[in-house]
Amino acid sequence: MRLRRLQAGLLIAMSLVVLPALADTPKATPTTKELIAKSRPEEWRTPDxxxxxxxxxxxxxxxxxxxxxxxxxxxxxxxxxxxxxxxxxxxxxxxxxxxxxxxxxxxxxxxxxxxxxxxxxxxxxxxxxxxxxTIDPKLAWTPLPDGDVYAPQVGFSEGFPAARDPAGGSExxxxxxxxxxxxxxxxxxxxxxxxxxxxxxxxxxxxxxxxxxxxxxxxxxxxxxxxxxxxxxxxxxxxxxxxxxxxxxxxxxxxxxAQREKLALLRTDSPTFAAIIDAKRNRHDAFYTLPAGKIDICNIDVPVRTDAAATGH
Amino acid sequence: MRLRRLQAGLLIAMSLVVLPALADTPKATPTTKELIAKSRPEEWRTPDxxxxxxxxxxxxxxxxxxxxxxxxxxxxxxxxxxxxxxxxxxxxxxxxxxxxxxxxxxxxxxxxxxxxxxxxxxxxxxxxxxxxxTIDPKLAWTPLPDGDVYAPQVGFSEGFPAARDPAGGSExxxxxxxxxxxxxxxxxxxxxxxxxxxxxxxxxxxxxxxxxxxxxxxxxxxxxxxxxxxxxxxxxxxxxxxxxxxxxxxxxxxxxxAQREKLALLRTDSPTFAAIIDAKRNRHDAFYTLPAGKIDICNIDVPVRTDAAATGH
The missing domain is CATH 2.40.100.10 (Cyclophilin-like)
Structure with missing residues (x-):
């Protein structure tokens, strides 16, 4: 019990310093599974x-x-x-x-x-x-907030991890x-x-x-x-x-x-995908007590659904 | 032959823009193997x-x-x-x-x-x-120049990839x-x-x-x-x-x-290791025509030698 209280105290302290937006919600970050369970059908795409x-x-x-x-x-x-x-x-x-x-x-x-x-x-x-x-403004672009070692910008475009060089106009x-x-x-x-x-x-x-x-x-x-x-x-x-x-x-x-795989991918321009990235960046729960506060483009998986629900939309 | 000349031209052009230090040496970057071949015995360590x-x-x-x-x-x-x-x-x-x-x-x-x-x-x-x-100034520290998504500083310490937070004093x-x-x-x-x-x-x-x-x-x-x-x-x-x-x-x-493995590791505070990192950052040869100019801490392997020479020092 002492440990549990110590951890709670640590989370509150960190929330104040590192995660001001979470200062009043020092509970465990939702898991990807939990966030997916609350997603809406239109946030998923069936690949062509x-x-x-x-x-x-x-x-x-x-x-x-x-x-x-x-x-x-x-x-x-x-x-x-x-x-x-x-x-x-x-x-x-x-x-x-x-x-x-x-x-x-x-x-x-x-x-x-x-x-x-x-x-x-x-x-x-x-x-x-x-x-x-050449950067196409018509393509969906979900930039990440934490920078990148290799490229000026990184994010997701139409479901794929990508990079952009706004100065050079390329992606x-x-x-x-x-x-x-x-x-x-x-x-x-x-x-x-x-x-x-x-x-x-x-x-x-x-x-x-x-x-x-x-x-x-x-x-x-x-x-x-x-x-x-x-x-x-x-x-x-x-x-x-x-x-x-x-x-x-x-x-x-x-x-x-009938012989095709039943699968759907979470849209990378959807609110649920944004929530998953945010939860990964700021993960804190009973096990992980120090959130990274950052994420690398290659540490984010695009969720894939292979259940029956994947064909419903 | 036309292709070869085109590539050489590209390398010179890039050298002028991206790699000014290499402007007068537009030849292929040395490989890790070539750099290791020129290393000196005292640059290698036999693990305890x-x-x-x-x-x-x-x-x-x-x-x-x-x-x-x-x-x-x-x-x-x-x-x-x-x-x-x-x-x-x-x-x-x-x-x-x-x-x-x-x-x-x-x-x-x-x-x-x-x-x-x-x-x-x-x-x-x-x-x-x-x-x-706590950061120990007695430990060897070879910082990398290209930043990191997760930590204020990254580099190699005593042979291992590591990170430092100079403000907090931790590594x-x-x-x-x-x-x-x-x-x-x-x-x-x-x-x-x-x-x-x-x-x-x-x-x-x-x-x-x-x-x-x-x-x-x-x-x-x-x-x-x-x-x-x-x-x-x-x-x-x-x-x-x-x-x-x-x-x-x-x-x-x-x-x-006699039953121990014959192996040695390149010291991460050695000139040859620095040269390998530099070559990886700026790799350009007939195949790779656009050097990244950067490198992530986790894209660098510490060379290991398992040949007879590994036991010579």
Whole structure:
């Protein structure tokens, strides 16, 4: 009991100093779950099935949402590759600890058999890089208040973590955990979406604006993050048997509605998302007694609903 | 060839604008490997074997360096637990994606059999929290130049990523990838080192100063980061068979020198470490054409040497 009273006293003291707005409500910060339970249906969005990839691995299904507002040419090329079954029977070729898991054609890297490279079909071989885009005031923008080490501004745009340079007039998606990027060779236009990677550790923000980001894993991330690390240079698997086969990649829009995943994402321009960010910034409860008062763009997950309610709106 | 020339031109242009100090050296930034190759023997340190834990898992050995400069009471208690074989035959009990892997006594959590909890022997049941310490000017401090979202200052202290609040006079270790923290119950003094966790995703910096950090994984991180994620609440494994057994945890000092790992760490107050940070901040080469110009504390790894040269000094 003494401990409990001490903690309450600490919270009040901190509220006065660090969190003046909370001075009269020194109770535990609501959890994300509690805030979501109070959300309204219109705060959720059902992703466009034209932007949803289902990548089937032996372990389970990975769902990726493409980001055509930022990388439209890459989204279009990836859709073409998917529809022509380019990825089916390819593999996860590389897992570098605290960096990326990458997939594509095992024959299309330095140790592959160049005579067996899978053709890209009607997809384009090169694309403009799309590393950044001009700021579009029509896109929703939810800025964060705590600054960023790498960019002048960070926030969420249309569901994705992003950065802005208001002086230069550009914006770009940032390499947080779970973001899916476009692998390429040295030439900036050599990325075409036939090999993709996902960030599986500390956000590699230093590569922002040097690679195009195609989208984000919104379900099944554990099937990509928990794979054995490759022992070759850069985490490439050195033996074919180590690679995880990709059974298929399909576009949700190409499946009958009944076969699509029931999922919805909390809108990043919604009041509930703002309340979740605020609660994360100022978290204080019986366990966490010292709120950070700040949050990094890559420490915020966008809530995903996979329950029946996800299809109701 | 046209591409190569274009890139060179871009590098010169950027050097003039973004990197004035490099204007007359528009060549590729040296790699970490190249910088390490030029390092001097005295820039490396051999960790004190009294601070090194060897945790043997079926997959391989994890090496953890304790941080007694920051959490001396926890280091002492963990040494006691190790020497009394507390951890042997315990298990990894929890893997929560993008957060932590945790190990300890499976019976000492909510679903465990409380009658079978392993006794702590002569180790202490409670410890002062040691979340922060008073800044000690005798400890080496290598500050970073690019700020931080969470703390007034960040840098490296005695080999570990750390933060400082000069106004408050305190410093603390920060939860970067690979940092090992002390699990506890609600009471701040309930952490005693018998259950530890390691950060396996985006640095959970919001829990800094709410938990004690005991040290850092310096080898074998992949044996903790690539484990299947638990499917219970908070990533706890729901079935005993899912848990990874800990075969043993030993202190390097308790092994004959011939059985100790041959490893050395680059001193974080060395010129080569400073050069590596600078190269990471300003990386530009044929592939990465836009240097970040900045770096986050948790995007810097402390180089570890496991070759024969590691024992030469």
């Amino acid at each position: 099935p034209n932007n949803l990839l289902y990548m089937q691995l032996p372990q389970g299904r990975v769902v990726i949402e493409l980001a055509p507002d930022f990388t439209p040419l890459h989204a279009a090329n990836i859709r073409t590759l998917v529809r022509e079954h380019y990825f089916d029977a390819l593999a996860i070729i590389r897992v570098q600890d605290n960096f990326v898991t990458q997939w594509g054609d095992p024959n299309d890297d330095d140790n592959g058999d160049k005579t067996k490279i899978k053709p890209l079909g009607s997809a384009k071989r090169t694309l403009p890089p799309e590393y950044t885009r 770009w998606l940032v390499h947080c955990y779970g973001m899916v990027g476009v692998a390429r060779d040295v030439a900036p236009d050599s990325g075409n979406g036939s090999s993709l990677y996902v960030a599986i550790g500390q956000a590699p923000r230093q590569i922002d604006r040097n690679l195009a980001i195609a989208g984000r894993v919104i379900e099944g991330m554990q099937y990509l993050s928990a794979l054995p690390r490759g022992t070759g240079p850069l985490g490439f698997y050195t033996q074919a048997a180590q690679r995880v086969p990709i059974l298929s990649v399909k576009l949700a829009a190409d499946l009958p509605p | 074997p009294n601070n090194l834990l060897y945790m043997q898992l079926p997959q391989g050995r994890v090496v953890i360096e304790l941080a007694p400069d920051f959490t001396p009471l926890h280091a002492a208690n963990i040494r006691t637990l190790v020497r009394e074989h507390y951890f042997d035959a315990l298990a990894i009990i929890r893997v929560q994606d993008n957060f932590v892997t945790q190990w300890g006594d499976p019976n000492d959590d909510d679903n465990g059999d409380k009658t079978k909890i392993k006794p702590l022997g002569s180790a202490k049941r409670t410890l002062p929290p040691e979340y922060t310490r 603390w270790l920060v939860h970067c990838y690979g940092m090992v923290g002390v699990a506890r119950d609600v009471a701040p003094d309930s952490g005693n080192g018998s259950s530890l966790y390691v950060a396996i995703g985006q640095a959970p910096r919001q829990i800094d100063r709410n938990l004690a950090i005991a040290g850092r994984v310096i080898e074998g991180m992949q044996y903790l980061s690539a484990l299947p994620r638990g499917t219970g609440p908070l990533g706890f494994y729901t079935q005993a068979a899912q848990r990874v057994p800990i075969l043993s945890v030993k202190l390097a000092a308790d092994l004959p020198p």
